[in-house]
Amino acid sequence: MKVLVIGGGPAGSTAATAMAQAGLDVRLVESAHFPRYHVGESLTPSCRVVLDAIGMSKILDDHGFVKKNGGVIHWDDDQWTFDWQAQSGVQSWQVDRSEFDALLLEHARNNGVAVTTGVTGRSVRFADGRPVAVECSPDDGEPFTIDDFDFLVDATGRNGLLSARHFGNREPLNNLRNVGIWGYWTGATLLPETPTGGINIISSPEGWYWVIPMAGGRMSIGYVTTKDAFARDRHEHQSSDELYRHLIAASPTIAGLTAGAEFLGVTRVETDYSYIAAQFCGPGYAIVGDAACFLDPLLSTGVHLALYSALTAAACVASMDRGEVDETEALRFFEFAYRRAYMRLFALVTIMYERYLGKDGFFRTSDRLIGDEQSGQPDTDVSSRSFAEIIGGLSDLREAADSSTRVITDRLREEAVRAQLQVVHAPDSDGPDFTPVRGDPLSDAESADYRLVTSPRLGLERVRAARP
Structure with a gap:
């Protein structure tokens, strides 16, 4: 079976690698040139389990990312610690996504996936209810069509080639229309009860903060609030940098963790609007990662959902290829699980x-x-x-x-x-x-x-x- 994967982020790279290792003929096209910046740095232990399955965990261990054992949550008047290493014996990582994503994509190449970057999937053509061609645009050169595939995996992230652009069936979750603002520091500290390499999540009256230890002594510190609160606060400050500084100082806990620390520069802002597609798969295709659904980053589950959906989709397609399960049954399992x-x-x-x-x-x-x-x-x-x-x-x-x-x-x-x-x-x-x-x-x-x-x-x- 020939499989076309559109998108080379964690979901696309993982699905492509897993299917190639299962003996399928896999081609992947990705619009960006890696490495490229991306937020979503704190990984769950499930990510290690999935990456173990495709032979990536040792590569990540050797790369030098911070090993993450758990975290601490301060929410309203409650405080609790979770330690995955103590509970299940599984560590994860705090990663620079530019490096993590590039390592995953290179691993796909090394496992026989035909990878092309700088090519954007623009539209999908269907016949008899199945995708039969993808119209692509390269960064340079003339548009072209890919039509030599039997199954399509959409891993195009929030762009949503199928769910947002073709079917138009994404449903926004209006109670989770939030905005994140963040930056990087050196010399900042974590809460004292934090498990080794753990994340801190600290609530505030109108949102919450994250504190993530990164390689090289850096700390990712961000704040998430509603779009209305962000718009109000942004209006009261001359720049995003000024607003970010104000938000850091507004929390006694965060102000304490950054006392004497150095802010490394650029303030970043991104909307975190949650959504879910009406369907995650259909005849001849599966939608994985953020292309199918996106959830607010409160619990750091974005990469988990990406890798979990990728491995599940790859398992379904591999069994379909071997004749162990028919497509309808396999896709029902994928939809159910994801x-x-x-x-x-x-x-x-x-x-x-x-x-x-x-x-x-x-x-x-x-x-x-x-x-x-x-x-x-x-x-x-x-x-x-x-x-x-x-x-x-x-x-x-x-x-x-x-x-x-x-x-x-x-x-x-x-x-x-x-x-x-x-x-x-x-x-x-x-x-x-x-x-x-x-x-x-x-x-x-x-x-x-x-x-x-x-x-x-x-x-x-x-x-x-x-x-x-």
């Missing part, structure tokens, strides 16, 4: 922003979201274990690889998601309805017929007989 992961994280982020339940209530919600039947009992110990597993992406990988309890736990999880969002968006709330529920496959029991496997080879494995 949308479930997004919805659960969306539930946690929304609750933290809109109607925070207090630490114990929040942790019990996390228990329910991974199907812990003991959650909510008076004698149950309340801890951050489930929360850490969810935001670490480990629950997604575990469930994709183990379908033995999926029907039961997904039913519980669906009820928990819907119940919690009814609390968040109660009739007297100004928040929108939870639109991603419409048409979601959370209760699609047919998806439990398969599980994702990486050994002895990447693919889907049937776990029970097909229905008559």
